[in-house]
Amino acid sequence: MNKMITPIAVAFLLLLGSMMTSSCNKDFLEKPFSVTFNEDSVFVxxxxxxxxxxDMYNAGPYYLQLSVGVTSTTRLGGSMLESATDFGGSFRANANYGAHKFNFGTVDAEWLTNSKTGEDIYANHYKAIRKAFTLLERIDEVPDATPAQKERIKAEAQTMIALQYFELMKRYGGVPLVTKKLNVQTDEVNLPRSPLSDIYNYIIQMLDAAIANPNFAARYDGLDFGHLNKAFAYSLKAKAALYVASPLFNTATPYMDFGGNNNLICLMGYDPARWETAVKFADEAIKYCESNSYAMVNTSNVNLNYTISYQYKPNQGNTEMIWATQLVTNPSMAYWIPRGTPFSGGFSSNLVSMNMVERYQNKDGSYVNWNGVVTTPPNDPTAPYKNLDPRFNQTVMHNMQNLYGTTQIQYYEHENPSLAGNNSPSKAQTQWSHQVRKHVYGYEDRALTQKTWSPICSQMRVTDLYMMYAEALNETLATPDQRIYDKINLIRSRSGMPNIPTGLSKDEMRIKIQNEWAIEFAFEEYRFWDLKRWKMGSVFKGPVYDVAVKKLNNNTYTYTKYKFEDRPFYDWYYLHPFPPSEVSLQYGLVQNPGW
Amino acid sequence: MKSYIYKYLLAFIVLFLAGYTTFARQQNDTVPETDTASAKRRALTYSISTVTSKDIIGNSVYLPGNSLFGKLPGLTVQQRTGEPGNDAPVFSLRGRSTMAASEPLIMVDGIERNINDVQLEDIASITVLKDAASAIIYGIRAANGVMLITTKRGVEGKLTINGKIEQGLMSPTRNPGFVSSADFVKLYNQALSNDGLAPAYTPAQIAGYENGDPYYYPNVDWRKEATNNNALGTKANFDVSGGDKIAKYYVGLGYFHQGGLYKNSDRNEGYSTGIFLDNVSFRSNLDLNVNKHWSFGLDLNGRVYQKNAPYTNTATTWDMLYKYPAHLFPAYVQDGVYAGTTVYPNNPIGYINSSGYRITNNRVIHSTLSTKYDFSELIKGLTTGLRFSTDNFYSNQEGYSKTFGVRELLGQNGSGAPLLSSLIGTNGNLEPIGAGGYPENDVQNKRNTLEGNIEYTPQLGPDHSFSTLLIYHQDRLIIGSESPYNYQFLSGRMNYGYLNRYYAEIGASYSGTEAFPKGNRFGLFPAVSAGWVISEEGFLKQNNYLNLLKIRVSAGAVGNAAVGQRFSDLRQYIAASGYNFGNANTAQAGLYPGIAPNPNLTWETAYKYDAGMDARLFNILDLSLTVFYEKRKNILVSEDVLVPGIIGQDLPNINAGITANKGLESSISVSKQKKDWGYHAGVNISYATNKITYLPETIQPYSYLYQKGNRISQPFMLEAIGFFNSEAEIQNSPVQTFGTVKPGDIKYKDQNGDEIIDAFDEIPMEKPNLPNWDMGLDVGFNFKGFDVSAFFQGQVGRSIYLGNAPFLFWPLNNNGGRINTYAEQFWTEQTKTTADYPRLTTLENKNNYRESSFWYVNGDFLRLRSLELGYTLPESLSKRARLSNARIFLRGMNLFTFDHLKYTDPEVLSGYPVMKSYNAGISLQF
Incomplete structure (x- = not known):
């Protein structure tokens, strides 16, 4: 019997032994090959x-991704920044629309700059900056990219960094200046805020580097449209210069005293040369664009030139678009169709105030008098609107406006509500009598137009440069000269509007320029920032007006302007707060004053 | 990679064949049986608790976990739903010490397996290993404790056949109630009046509801319309066991059927929309002795499970049963046509019975081949063992989905006939679920393990005992296409005893997993323990009353590798949606830099300290008391809140969290059995509480906002201090910032005195859902053939958040839903002094319907888990039928619950209800 045991026992022990030793063989725990990328394998x-x-482009800015259905995750809960200015308001019955917080004076810092439904997510700018630096620092390693491809990506990354710092600067003033891809383990990550001037200088430095790059093209078209380009780099220089020349920053006394930190929120002194720099940069940008086949849209159709300029793509005849963002393939138009419209959708939360409507001139340069009750002749419900600036019809939806075919929008209430056939939407559904039409103009009925709405979000166009040039030049001169009139009139005439009166003083011209900014760039989120950089905070206070429309039994309509509300504006609103959760880390990030 | 498996398998087969030939020649050898069980028990220096088959078999449940409520001191078992097949409970051993997964490791016959795949009747014992010393073998996986399940095996002796069949009648423990239609419309008008709005129901309509009219003024109880009060269940088991010197066997077969509550489930031709499951399990545990030194084991366990259910989601279905209004429309507008509106298009009856069905199929096969060799002839006391197992789990769902339409009852036409709307929704055709002909949720898991051990227990004379064990174990689990989950350990323990009184043990485990960065995958975990059997000391040895008195202490460090992340050291770039370029707005793919790599990812380490005492008195009374303290370090937590956003990147979680956990377990039991009568009674009580010692938290303006210092999952909430009784009171109180506040709304305490009620006023109050105290109480006696026994389970020190079931507890939330009968009186101007519920409102009310102490209820409960009455036939009778034992029994499960909620089940507030059941059965033994 022992004869049998011994070999089996030995076999057993050998087997066990080999097993035990294999425990030292740690291959057993190796992760098998899988197709995943780490940073090293990306740059291969x-x-x-x-x-x-x-992915870097994902950072925006983008203001068209609105969707009431998901107000809990969309920026400002589905409203535009104009709703937080004198020009608009958010549909009030849905308390989720973020702009209400401005209107009620209940803005809380964490919501505003660190939540999906706020205006901004502070840290997201630094995510985009990090992506850009990652590209800048490692693009040279890519073996199968041509030098031209590498150089172009570097220039795009530099322009993106400049753009993100510009977006930070206009919101927060001076911010921590990160100038490379930070390594959490080895780098100092507790960076305090840099002075405003440093941020501005860094923006110009990055843009100059991009501009000096011969592989950075003036424009990218076709499938490449949407990439940052050199024309934009020039333009952003002008815009950054304009912002730092404007009263909010170009001063020794900031909007609130910040003691030893004043250099974070102003440039520590007024310097008229900043306006001259803004003129120079705008002029360079205009010249560069014009010599690189950019031109203001100026077809013979004065009723459409405006729409072409912000809504059309280059291949559709938009010659003036310098850069636009387009985050979503086909945003849901239902959320952009204004309320009370007779077709599907109609969830837009963006309302237009009378303050805005009253800015529009008639085609002869006169203004409609909205004070007092405006009564229309019988069967002419749109009388007060009829001769307005063609840009009005393209921007605002109003009562009895002809949308397409014979379909008219109805924003009235009957004198006698029990009258049969009253199919106008109730006031509860529309709230105000004017709604934003601009971004869906021409698309109102998809069934009819058969067009897919894939809008672009205009960020910079030639007319923007003209306006910057005119505004900055006016500030450098004692009296406005012809160069200013030329630029303003050019923009007006392509939309069928007469020239502005001649012989204006500097102050009168400034008002004309501000008006033109307001109308030409309405509902593109210019107003909110412009009022702030002009230091015109009191304008936010309103009062904000709407108009009540009534259909009388004799088929005439009355338009009665009424005060909707007064709004608060506090001095600390001039700049955004940093997220308190970020400030509370106590690494040197000083909160803006007042917050 | 896989070749090692085949290598060992091949070696196994060779050994097996070699053994077989030897076996044929030597089957007359005798194997002496050594019984060291009691000695081993005394030598035990750990904290463990064990139940054996007889302790848990008296439960009419399908999943073994449901037999463990209150049975094992230290093990908290929590019910989550009553849905057939999905009602596996959640285990926590000694509370919880981590924010990550805290379930104990479950080993079935030495291999990690799902407890639900084992049949209750096949279980011989379940042991929980609570301290570091008992669980040290499992090293990196032992921190949350270990549950060892051992299945039955054959013993040498006569062949035994057991048969058991039982039939059960189940019904929900509680059915939440709602007010009638007549009361609803009155209360709804009251709600509108509270909002300053005109009433919606005219006196004529209210009168209509009061008089009742099943068609125009219906009062539909959707739960009653859609579900039955009772469901049936059947359980049948059969096993054969026995053995001789050569072969021992245990073979079991079980069938289980559980019916569901849904009505009308046979309305559709060709399929059922009922909820029911059928399960067949089988097990075959074989032991073969080749010779007196060498044996083989072959264990097979299989399970065929099929569950039928409506296509729609069960939780949503029950939400609908509780939220669909009773007064708006009848169940049907005409024969076979569901009633509904555009707002309420999912008529619950249609939702259950006209949405198609799904069948879930689970197939499980467990197989283990093992061999043992006793080297006693070469070295006395040396044995070795080898074990190889391969398990497979497959699951899929098949069936069809379907849409259905409803019609709205608009009124009556001139001649009095009902006026119906056109169809809302569509009556669709059956669409197969799953894509491209493949079933849905097709899951296949495979697990292979390999284990070898060497045990050495030399005989060192009467004064010394010594045993040592060395185990190597490897385990690979493959879930679908995921990267495999691997574990490896080399562990050992050494126990020395002197004079049968003094015992000391050391143990260690060198164990690792693939989850962690290379070079950092293995940890060495040590444990020490000691015991002193005082009753063996000379001065106590002679007494008759103290049969056993032992004290034991242990300390050790063990790990938890289930931190919730793997491969964090590899920075992953993730495919992202990219960006849209070009005139056509074309999407172009992106790569998103995911979370930054964490080269330091590691396991949680638990430092456990444990001391206990065991005693037996007068040969009938057993006592045990254990106290423990645990410090858990390296818990994986987010540090994002501590790092500046300018990093521009999502940061990985880091091993930084620290908790402390402490508690005790105690048990006392008596039992006595005489010829004609006997009794037994036992109670066990365990307590555990934890505290977060460190957690990266953002700097808070008020110290009470920190989670640190609180229990894990401690709820934070506003403190409700009654209702506002007047406008003036609102004006004079701090501003509540959650929405418009009116008299009758909940008033909150301003914790920080800033005159504003907001998130900064949310303080830690009430308790987590996991109880502090858990107890089991067992009593029983028998007389002649009769026996009675009862088992109570209780949990104390937990809270219930009613907001988890808003349809039940938040009436008219967002102008929907029903009004419960839980509220006795809603606040109105007239009832302000006696109201127990805030004012009703038809508008969104974020002030009232938010987490506050108002919506918390004491969650303590004591439940009669089982009550059983049995009668065993006298031997004289059973012998005549050639039976060795015959017993009939009546058993009730979950018959009573004493708690504070009363309105619905305190463990499962809503969803498919927890069941109580009445069962009758017969068991026979041949």
Missing amino acids: KYENTEKLVN
Whole structure:
């Protein structure tokens, strides 16, 4: 019997022994091969690198991704920044629309700059900056990219960094200046805020580097449309210069005293040369654009030129678009169709105030008098609107406006509500009598137009440069000269509007320029920032007016302007707060005054 | 990679064949049986608790976990739903010490397996290993404790056949109630009046509801319309066991059927929309002795499970049963046509019975081949073992989905006939679920393990005992296409005893997993323990009353590798949506830099300290008391809140969290059995409480906002201090910032005195859902053939948040839903002094319907888990039928619950209800 045991026992022990020793063989725990990328494997192929570039663009800015259905996750809960200015308001019955917080004076800092439904997510700018620096620092390693491809990506990354710092600067003033890809383990990450001037200088430095790059093209078209380009780099220089020349920053006494930190929120002194720099940069940008086949849209159709300029793509005849963002393939138009419209959708939360409507001139340069009750002749319900600036019809939806075919929008209430056939939407559904039409103009009925709405979000166009040039030049001169009139009149005439009166003083011209900014760039989120940089905070206070429309039994309509509300504006609203959760880390991030 | 498996398998087969030939020649050898069980028990220096088959078999449940409520001191078992097949409970051993997964490791016959795949009747014992010393073998996986399940095996002796069949009648423990239509419309008008709005129901309509008219003024109880009060269940088991010197076997077969509550489930031709499950389990545990040194084991366990259910989601279905209004429309507008409106298009009856069905199929096969060799002839006391197992789990869902339409009852036409709307929704055709002909949720898991051990227990004379064990174990689990989950350990323990009184043990485990960065995958975990059997000391040895008195202490460090992340050291770039370029707005793919790499990812380490005492008195009374303290470090937590946003990147979680956990377990039991009568009674009580010692938290303006210092999952809430009784009171109180406040709304305490009620006033109040105290109480006696026993389980020190079931507890929330009968009186101007519920409102009310102490209820409960009455036939009778034992029994499960909620089940507030059941059965033994 022992004969049998011994070999089996030995076999057993050998087997056990080999098993035990294999415990030292740690291969058992190796993760098998899988197709995943880490940073090193990304920069092995140009194809992957391009995907990083695409991802970098995700940062926006983008203001058209509105959706009431998901107010809990959309920026400002589905309203535009104009709703937080004298020009608009958010549909009031839904308390989720973020702009209400401005209107009621209940803005809380964490919501505003660190939540999906706020205006901004502070840290997201630094995410985009980090992506751009990652590309800048590692693009040279990509073996299968040509030098031209590498250089172009570098220039795009530099322009993106400048753009993000500009977006930070206009919101927060001086911010921590990160100038490389930070390493959490080895780098100092507790960076305090840099002075405003440093941020501005860094923006110009980055843009100058991009501009000096011969592989950075003036424009990218076709499938490349949407990439940052050199014309935009020039333009952003002008815009950054304009912002730092404007009263909010170009001063020794900031909007609130910040003691030893004043240099974070102003430039510590007024310097008229900043306006001259803004003129110079705008002029350079205009010249560069005009010599690179950019031109203001100026077809013979004065009723459409405006729409072409912000809504059309270059291949559709938009020659003036310098850069636009387009985050979503086909945003849900239902959320952009104004309320009370007779077709599907109609969830837009953006309302237009009378303060805005009253800015529009008639085609002869006169103004409609909205004070007192405006009564229309019988069967002419749109009488007060009829001769307005063609840009009005393209921007605002109003009562009995002809949308397409014979379909008219109805924003009235009957004198006698029990009258049969009253199918106008109740006031509860529309709240105000004017709604934003601008971004869906021409698309109101998809069934009819058969067009897919894939809007672009205009960020910079030639007329923007003209306006910057005119505004800055006016500030450098004792009396406005012809160069200013030329630029303003050019913009007006392509939309069928007469020239502005001649012989204006500097102050009168400033008002004309501000008006033109307001109308030409309405509902593109200019107003909110412009009022602030002009230091015109009191304008936010309103009062904000709407108009009540009534259909009388004799088929005439009355338009009665009424005060909707007064709004608060506190001095500390001039700049955004940093997220309190970020400030509370106590690494040197000083909260803006008042917050 | 896989070749090692085949290598060992091949070696196994060779050994097996070699053994077989030897076996044929030597089957007359005798194997002496050594019984060291009691000695081993005394030598135990750990904290463990054990139940054996007889302790848990008296439960009419399907999943073994549901037999463990209150049975094992230290093990908290929590019910989550009553849905057939999905009602597996959640286990926590000694409370919880981590924010990550805290379930104990479950080993079935030495292999990690799902407890739900084992049949209750096949279980011989369940042991929980609570301290570091008992669980040290499992090293990196032992921190949350270990549950060892051992299945039955054959013993040498005569063949035994057991058969058991039982039939059960189940019904919900509680059915939440709602006010009638007549009361609803009155209360709804009251709600509108509270909002300053005109009443919606005219006196004529209210009168209509009061008089009742099943068609135009219906009062539909959707739960009663859609579900039955009772469901049936059947359980049948059969097993054969026995053995001789060569072969021992245990073979079991079980069938289980559980019916569901849904009515009308056979309305559709060709399929059922009922909820029911059928399960067949089988087990075959074989032991073969080749010779007196060498044996083989082959264990097979299989399960075929099929569950039928409506296509729609069960939780949503029950939400609908509780939120669909009773007064708006009848169940049907005409024969076979569901009633509904555009707002209420999912008529619950249609939702259950006209949405198609789904069948869930689970198939499980467990197989283990093992061999043992006793080297006693070469070295006395040396044995070795090898074990290889391969398990497979497959699950899919098949069936069809379907849409259905409803019609709204608009009124009556001139001649009095009902006026119906056109169809809302569509009556669709059956659409197969799953895509491209493949079933849905197709899941396949495979697990292979390999284990070898060497045990050495030399005989060192009467004064010394010594045993040592060395185990190597490897385990690979493959879930679908995921990267495999691997574990490896080499562990050992050494126990020395002197004079049968003094015992000391050391143990260690070198164990690792693939989850962590290379070079940092293995940890060495040590434990020490000691015991002193005082009753063996000379001065106590002679007494008759103290049969056993032992004290034991242990300390050790063990790990928890289930931190919730793997491979965090590899920075992953994730495919992202990219960006849209071009005139056509074309989407172009992106790569998103995911979370930054964490090269330091590691396991949680638990430092456990434990001391206990066991005693037995007068040969009938057993006592045990254990106290423990645990410090858990390296808990994976987010540090994002502490790092500036300018990093521009999502940061990985880091191993920084620290908790402390402490508590005790005690048990006392008596039992006595005489010829004609006997009794037993036992109670066990366990307590555990934890505290967060460190957690990265953002700097808070008020110290009470920190989670640190509180229990894990401690709720934070506003403190409700009654209702506002007047406008003036609102004006004179701090501003509540959650929405418009009116008299009758909940008033909150301003904790920080800033005159504003907001998130900064949310303080830690009430308790987590996990109880501090858990107890089980067991009593029983028998007389002649009769036996009676009862088992109570209680949990104390937990809170129930009613907001988790808003349809039940938040009437008219967002102008929907029903009004419960839980509220006795809603606040109105007239009832302000006696109201127990805030004013009703038809508008959104974020002031009232938010987490506050108002919506918390004491969650303590004591439940009669089982009550059983049995009668065993006298031997004289059963012998005549050639039976060795025959017993009939009546058993009730979950018959009573004493608690504070009363309105609905205190463990499962809403969803498919928890069941109580009445069961009758017969068991026979041949």
